[in-house]
Amino acid sequence: MTTWEMLAVFIAGISAGTINTIVGSGTLITFPVLLATGLPPVTATVSNALGLIPGSISGAIGYRKELAGQARRVLKLAVGALIGGLTGASLLLALPSTAFEMIVPILVALALILVVLQPSISKAVQRRREHTGTPGRHDGGPLLFVGLMLASVYGGYFTAAQGIIYLSLMGMLLDDTMQRLNAVKNVLAAVVNSIAALFFLFVADFDWTAVVLIAVGSALGGQIGARIGRRLSPTVLRIFIVVVGTVAIAQLLLR
Numbered sequence: 001m002t003t004w005e006m007l008a009v010f011i012a013g014i015s016a017g018t019i020n021t022i023v024g025s026g027t028l029i030t031f032p033v034l035l036a037t038g039l040p041p042v043t044a045t046v047s048n049a050l051g052l053i054p055g056s057i058s059g060a061i062g063y064r065k066e067l068a069g070q071a072r073r074v075l076k077l078a079v080g081a082l083i084g085g086l087t088g089a090s091l092l093l094a095l096p097s098t099a100f101e102m103i104v105p106i107l108v109a110l111a112l113i114l115v116v117l118q119p120s121i122s123k124a125v126q127r128r129r130e131h132t133g134t135p136g137r138h139d140g141g142p143l144l145f146v147g148l149m150l151a152s153v154y155g156g157y158f159t160a161a162q163g164i165i166y167l168s169l170m171g172m173l174l175d176d177t178m179q180r181l182n183a184v185k186n187v188l189a190a191v192v193n194s195i196a197a198l199f200f201l202f203v204a205d206f207d208w209t210a211v212v213l214i215a216v217g218s219a220l221g222g223q224i225g226a227r228i229g230r231r232l233s234p235t236v237l238r239i240f241i242v243v244v245g246t247v248a249i250a251q252l253l254l255r
Contacts, residue, residue, distance in 0.1 A: 001209055005037045013214035016052060017221020021059030021186060022229035023241045024163015026052065026221075030214055039207055045092060045158065047210040050197035055218025056190035062226020063183035074184055077140075078191045080149035085192035088156025089199040105249045112164065112242055112249075140173040147173075148188065155192040163189055164241055178237050179230060 001009070012033040016026025027048060034044035060067070067074065147169045155162035166185040167178070174181060200206070232240065 001037055006209065006213055008033055009037065009210055009213040010217045013051060013055070013217020014221040014224070016214070017055030017058065017218030018225040018228070019221075019244060020052065020055055020163060020189065020218070021062060021222050021225025022182075022232075023167070023237075023244050024185070024189070025244050025247075026055070026218070027158065028247075034207075034210055037210070039210065042092065043205050043207055044210075046197070046200040046204045047207045048214060049193050049200060050206060051211045051214025052218050053190065053193045053197055054215045055222040056186060056193050058219045058222025059226055060183070060186040060190055062223055063179075063186055063230065066180045066183035066230070067187070070180065070184060074187050077145065077148055077184065077188060080145045081152040081155075081188040081191045082195050084149040084152025085156035085195040086199060088153040088158075088192075089196035091153070092157050093203060105253050109249055110168075112168070112246065116238065116242060140170065144169060144173040152188070152192045155189070156196040162192065164244070167241065182229060182237070
């Protein structure tokens, strides 16, 4: 890489770490930049996955207060994320690069609709529980576990906008604040990125210059994102999610 390319990758890493911590979709910044430096798509994908791990961990640390009291929930959902992430990483090497291109924009669009409708859905679910006397499940039950596991399959394959899908599913099935759910999302993203990158270490080629630049940049971005994200109101956070998600869909469709 030239000096300017290295600077561009580093800045992209900071931006991705910041956006991933607040909502997700940071890969849509780093991946095109890596391709622009001349890296093959698979090498760019695996290098990006490894480089973003420090950013995910940094973001989770930044949200540590919101993680308080969620240990059992996080551990259970992390198992599904681990299984899905490993499956997705395997598919990246087994399937053609265009395998997910058609369905990803649809998944992100559906996730955005759920994010927008989440307050109404949550109220309807709560009224139903009160009417039937059925208590809500702290962990979201089998539906959330399976849903997040499937989202993690996609996350292990490409990672772009997986955070939006996580938030939409948890927001619909868990009775909790957006900030606490965002904290869980950061942990799950760290799990998926880590297991995918560990798998790739043994079977794929990395560009270690890109990995280091994104790792340092995303770690800084994770702290920036945590500072910004924790101050956003639920409404503003949803608006931010919708804006980022819409941009993500447009970029995916125009690729």
